[in-house]
Amino acid sequence: MNNQLQGGSPVANYKHQFPYQPFHLVTPSPWPLLTSFALLILTSATVIYFNGYQSPFGGSGLSLLFLGLITTVGAMILWFRDVITEGTFLGDHTYVVQKGITMSVGLFILSEVFFFVSVFWAFFHSSLSPTVELGSQWPPLGIPTINPFELPLLNTVLLLSSGATVTYAHHSLIQGNRYGVILGTLMTLIFAVLFTICQGIEYYNAGFTIADGTYGSTFFFSTGFHGIHVLVGTAFIAVAFFRMLSYHLTDHHHLGFEASILYWHFVDVVWLFLFVSIYWWGS
Incomplete structure (x- = not known):
C-alpha cells in the first residue's frame, strides 16, 4: 500500500487532480510586488506634481505621474488576467x-x-x-x-x-x-x-x-x-x-x-x- 502512494502512482495523480480541500492555493506571482512599486511611483509623483517640485529625473512631476499611472494600470491588467484565467479556465474558483x-x-x-x-x-x-x-x-x-x-x-x-x-x-x-x-x-x-x-x-x-x-x-x-x-x-x-x-x-x-x-x-x-x-x- 505504501508503494502505491508514491509520487508516480495513479493514486498520487488522482490526489493531485482532485485535492481533498476546496480552497485555492495561489501560485507565486510577481504582480503584487509590481503593483506595490507602481503605486509608490504614482503616489510620490502625485505629491511632487501637486506641490510644484522638480522630478528627480528632471522636469516636472507630470512625466513621472504618467509613468506611475501606466505601470499601475499595466500591473492591474496582468494581475486581473491571471485571476480570470484561474477562475474561468482552470476552475480554481470553487x-x-x-x-x-x-x-x-x-x-x-x-x-x-x-x-x-x-x-x-x-x-x-x-x-x-x-x-x-x-x-x-x-x-x-x-x-x-x-x-x-x-x-x-x-x-x-x-x-x-x-x-x-x-x-x-x-x-x-x-x-x-x-x-x-x-x-x-x-x-x-x-x-x-x-x-x-x-x-x-x-x-x-x-x-x-x-x-x-x-x-x-x-x-x-x-x-x-x-x-x-x-x-x-x-x-x-x-x-x-x-x-x-x-x-x-x-x-x-x-x-x-x-x-x-x-x-x-x-x-x-x-x-x-x-x-x-x-x-x-x-x-
Missing part, C-alpha cells in the same frame, strides 16, 4: 472560494460605507452648527452654490438609469438572454461616461474651489471621491462587459459581474445622499 470572494466584496463595500460616513460627518458637523469663522451661516457668505436642479439633477437621472440598466443586464444574464445582457451593460457604461463628463463640466464652471474654506473642502472632497468611485465602477463593469463579449460568463458563473453590480448600486446610493444633503439641503 463554491467555497466564491463564497469567500463574495464576503470580501461585502466587507470592502462596508469599509467604503464608513469612509463616506466620515465624509458626511465632516459636512454636517460644519453645516448644522456653523461657527463664527464660517459667518454663523451655511453656506458661508460669498459662496455661489450650485443649483441642484440643473446638472446635479441630470446626473441623478443618469446614475439611477445606469442602476436600472445594469440590473436588467444581470437578470438577462441569468435568463440566458445574451442580447439583453450586452445591451444593458453597454447602456450602463454610456450612462457612467455621461455622468463623469457632466461632473467635469460642473467642476469647471463652479464658482468656488476646494480652497474656499470648509464648504469648498467638504463639497469637492465628497463629490470628488464619489467621482473616483464612479471611475472605478465604470472600469469594473467594462471588464465584465468585455468578458461577456468573450463568452467568459454564464448564467451560473458570473461572480465578477455580480460584484461590479453590488459596487455600482453602492455608488448609486451614495450619490442620492450627496444630492439630497450637499446639493439640495446644503445649498
Whole structure:
C-alpha cells in the first residue's frame, strides 16, 4: 500500500487532480510586488506634481505621474488576467472560494460605507452648527452654490438609469438572454461616461474651489471621491462587459459581474445622499 502512494502512482495523480480541500492555493506571482512599486511611483509623483517640485529625473512631476499611472494600470491588467484565467479556465474558483470572494466584496463595500460616513460627518458637523469663522451661516457668505436642479439633477437621472440598466443586464444574464445582457451593460457604461463628463463640466464652471474654506473642502472632497468611485465602477463593469463579449460568463458563473453590480448600486446610493444633503439641503 505504501508503494502505491508514491509520487508516480495513479493514486498520487488522482490526489493531485482532485485535492481533498476546496480552497485555492495561489501560485507565486510577481504582480503584487509590481503593483506595490507602481503605486509608490504614482503616489510620490502625485505629491511632487501637486506641490510644484522638480522630478528627480528632471522636469516636472507630470512625466513621472504618467509613468506611475501606466505601470499601475499595466500591473492591474496582468494581475486581473491571471485571476480570470484561474477562475474561468482552470476552475480554481470553487463554491467555497466564491463564497469567500463574495464576503470580501461585502466587507470592502462596508469599509467604503464608513469612509463616506466620515465624509458626511465632516459636512454636517460644519453645516448644522456653523461657527463664527464660517459667518454663523451655511453656506458661508460669498459662496455661489450650485443649483441642484440643473446638472446635479441630470446626473441623478443618469446614475439611477445606469442602476436600472445594469440590473436588467444581470437578470438577462441569468435568463440566458445574451442580447439583453450586452445591451444593458453597454447602456450602463454610456450612462457612467455621461455622468463623469457632466461632473467635469460642473467642476469647471463652479464658482468656488476646494480652497474656499470648509464648504469648498467638504463639497469637492465628497463629490470628488464619489467621482473616483464612479471611475472605478465604470472600469469594473467594462471588464465584465468585455468578458461577456468573450463568452467568459454564464448564467451560473458570473461572480465578477455580480460584484461590479453590488459596487455600482453602492455608488448609486451614495450619490442620492450627496444630492439630497450637499446639493439640495446644503445649498
